[in-house]
Structures are given as structure tokens and as C-alpha cells.
């Protein structure tokens with residue numbers, strides 16, 4: 103096993119990215135240390151049509167760069183060694199490692215500015231051609247409400263789609279089955295060397311996992327033949343968690359619009375002019391999405407937004423909802439205005455808003471005496487609008503944390519900013535391709 107302290111290394115090296123028989127292998131190393139190999143397994147992989155080989159190779163190179171973020175963060179050495187990249191690819195990689203690791207850097211007291219610098223000078227490739235990819239969509243499923251709203255929106259227009267997920271979560275598998283769509287489960291195996299490095303005290307923290315999933319799905323789209331990948335990232339994901347020394351720190355950076363636009367442009371120019379990457383939910387706030395999800399009753403006993411379910415190694419909650427984390431708090435609060443109270447309590451098995459011990463968790467969501475949690479939750483103003491709506495309802499008013507909101511927090515707020523209705527309005531900033539735009543009608 104490894105005997106290297108990655109915090110003391112000088113370089114992070116991209117060794118090779120290969121593909122054979124449905125398995126992509128991505129290899130990395132610190133200095134001359136042990137290889138770290140991540141494997142992505144594509145089930146029943148078809149033979150690749152010759153005209154897609156160039157696109158496949160480009161997507162594989164991108165995946166190598168993007169998935170490297172998990173390993174790079176263990177040491178953050180001063181030098182990144184990879185063959186020189188063209189400008190657009192280097193811009194994408196620099197942005198991903200700087201902004202996608204911003205939370206990691208902030209929480210570890212590191213400054214990655216000036217340190218993240220991918221080598222430049224590679225030739226700009228000729229513009230990627232139209233590949234006539236089949237008109238069907240990969241819809242990633244995360245086990246939570248958002249992707250299910252996206253699935254139902256695409257089903258509402260009769261769009262050809264496959265529910266796809268990465269990893270081996272039985273919860274996600276159950277949600278994917280429930281959609282009634284064809285399913286595709288891609289396996290991802292991180293290098294065990296990383297876990298050993300973690301045990302030995304490597305740097306650790308949040309990584310932009312949506313970018314990794316996106317790059318895996320770009321490769322899958324070329325391999326299996328799909329012309330679009332439709333994530334379910336909400337408008338609110340673009341909002342920073344906090345600002346620190348002039349830098350925005352956004353836990354959800356790779357779910358945000360800046361990354362979506364960058365990757366979508368890059369895929370058009372470097373992989374295939376007809377491969378669209380978008381978020382179908384981009385025009386909508388979290389509250390608009392929870393309102394749409396409140397109509398999707400067949401999923402209520404299958405879904406969970408609690409990320410503790412999705413650990414690879416760490417302990418998982420006994421119930422689908424741990425009831426303690428920011429995701430549980432936020433989804434409870436955001437669904438409450440749109441569901442009959444008994445229905446909501448039956449989903450969670452408890453009333454989180456009638457539990458004094460959860461006050462600090464809800465305060466953080468409201469950005470009251472704290473910043474927004476480092477989790478996938480809506481904006482503070484959205485949480486305040488949801489809480490205000492509950493404060494006006496007799497069935498909620500007496501619950502401990504709603505009563506506390508009315509008593510202590512509400513008097514300090516500007517009431518003109520608390521209406522829930524403005525959050526239902528879609529914005530027109532999105533990258534949804536024309537073919538999928540009619541699906542947006544099912545959400546708003």
C-alpha cells in the first residue's frame with residue numbers, strides 16, 4: 103500500500119485514460135507514487151460506431167480531467183502534469199478545480215488561486231461535427247425529488263428517454279424503476295488508494311461531483327447513442343453559499359448555470375455539435391420544483407433527498423430520511439406549503455418543525471445568525487418565504503419552530519420580501535434544447 107503523504111508532494115500527474123470492453127480506466131499519481139486508478143463500468147456496452155470514435159476519445163479525455171478532482175484534492179500540490187490543453191479545455195479544467203473545490207479550500211484554510219493552473223498550448227481542435235445521434239435523452243436520477251420532476255416532464259411530451267444513474271444505491275435504483283422508463287446503471291469504482299490516503303490524513307472535503315457525473319454521461323451518450331443529457335439542477339444552485347476574501351464559495355458550483363454553459367459549449371465544439379447538455383429545471387426555483395413534485399404522489403414512498411443515503415463508505419441512515427441534516431430540513435420546509443400536513447409527516451415519519459433541537463438547522467436555512475449550509479439547499483430567501491407561508495397557516499402556527507419564527511425572526515424581516523408567489527415564476531436563462539422545451543410546461 104501507499105507510503106506517500108500527498109500533502110507533501112510536488113506534482114499531480116494525469117497518467118492515462120483507456121477504454122476497453124465497457125470499462126474506462128482513469129489513472130493518476132502524485133509525484134512518482136503509487137498509481138490511483140478509477141474505473142467506470144458501462145453495462146452491455148455496444149461496439150462503438152467508427153464515426154463516433156473521435157468524439158468518444160475527446161469525451162474520455164474530458165472525463166480523465168474531470169474525475170481527477172477527487173485525487174488532486176488529496177494533496178493539492180503546486181504542479182499539475184498533463185499534456186498541454188487547448189484554451190477552452192484549460193479554461194474548463196481551471197474553473198472546475200478552482201470553483202468546484204472552493205468549499206474544500208475554504209473549509210481547509212487553503213487558497214487555490216494561482217495554484218490551479220492546467221498547462222496550456224495544445225492545438226485547438228477542429229470543430230466537432232454533427233454525429234446524427236439518436237433523438238433520445240439520458241435523464242440522470244439522484245434518488246431525490248428534482249430528477250423525478252424532470253423525468254415526468256419529459257414523459258409528459260412523450261420524449262424518448264432513459265433513466266440513468268451512477269453507483270450502486272438501491273434507493274436510486276428503486277426510483278429509476280418507478281419511473282417506468284428504460285434504465286441504465288453505470289458503476290463507478292474510486293481507487294482504493296484514495297481511501298488509504300484519506301486514512302493517512304490526506305486533504306479531504308467536498309468535490310464537484312455533478313461535474314464527474316456529467317462527464318461520465320457525456321461518454322455514455324456517445325457510446326450508447328443519445329443526443330441529449332438532461333440534468334435536474336435548479337436555478338437556486340447558482341447562488342453562492344458564502345463569499346470569502348472576494349471569492350464566491352458555492353457548494354453546488356457544478357450544478358450551477360456557469361458550469362452548465364461552459365460544459366455545454368465545450369461538448370458542442372469538442373465532442374459532437376448535436377450533443378446537448380442541459381438542466382431541464384434551470385428556469386425554476388427550488389420552491390417551484392417542490393410544488394411540482396408535490397403532485398407526483400407515486401414517488402412518495404421511494405424517493406429521498408437525504409445525501410447520507412449515498413455514501414460509498416460511511417454509515418447510511420436507518421430510515422430514508424435521517425431527519426437531522428440540512429437536506430432533510432430543507433426538503434421538509436420546502437414541501438410543507440404544498441402538501442397536506444399529514445401527508446408530509448407520513449413521508450418523513452416525524453414533524454421536524456415541531457422539534458426544538460432542530461432550531462439551529464432551520465436557522466441556517468433561513469440565513470438567520472448563520473450562513474446557508476454547505477449542502478444542496480435553496481436560497482435563504484426561499485426558505486424564509488416557505489417559513490412565512492407556514493406562519494400564516496393555523497395547522498403549522500403552533501409547531502415549535504414555526505412559533506419561534508413568528509416570535510423571534512419574523513419581526514426582523516422585511517415583509518414585502520416574503521411572498522411565495524414570485525418564486526413560482528420561471529426565469530428564461532437556460533440551455534434546454536428546442537426539442538425538450540415543451541417539457542418545461544409540465545413544471546411551472
Ligand SMILES: CC(=O)N[C@H]1[C@@H](OP(=O)(O)OP(=O)(O)OC[C@H]2O[C@@H](n3ccc(=O)[nH]c3=O)[C@H](O)[C@@H]2O)O[C@H](CO)[C@@H](O)[C@@H]1O[C@H](C)C(=O)N[C@@H](C)C(=O)N[C@@H](CCC(=O)O)C(=O)O
Pocket residue numbers: 172173292296300306307308309310311312313314353354355356357409410411412413414415416477478479
Ligand atoms: C454522500 C456524501 O455526501 N459524501 C460526501 C462525504 O463523504 P464521506 O466521507 O462521508 O463518505 P463517502 O461518500 O463514502 O466517500 C468516501 C470518500 O471518498 C472520497 N470521494 C467520494 C466520492 C467522490 O466522488 N470523490 C471522492 O473523492 C472522499 O474523499 C470521501 O471522503 O464527505 C466527503 C468529504 O467532504 C464528500 O466529498 C462526499 O461527497 C461526495 C463526493 C458526494 O457524492 N456528495 C454528493 C451527495 C453532493 O455533495 N452533491 C452535491 C452536488 C454539488 C455539486 O456541485 O456537484 C449536492 O447535492 O449539493
Ligand SMILES: Nc1ncnc2c1ncn2[C@@H]1O[C@H](COP(=O)(O)OP(=O)(O)OP(=O)(O)O)[C@@H](O)[C@H]1O
Pocket residue numbers: 241242243244245246247248249250266267268269274312315332333334335357406407408433478
Ligand atoms: N448517482 C447519480 N447518478 C446520476 N445522476 C445523479 C446521481 N446523483 C445525483 N445525480 C443528478 O445530479 C443532479 C443534482 O442532484 P440532486 O441531489 O440535486 O438531485 P435529486 O437527487 O434529483 O433531488 P434532491 O434535490 O431532492 O436531492 C440531478 O440531476 C440528479 O439526477
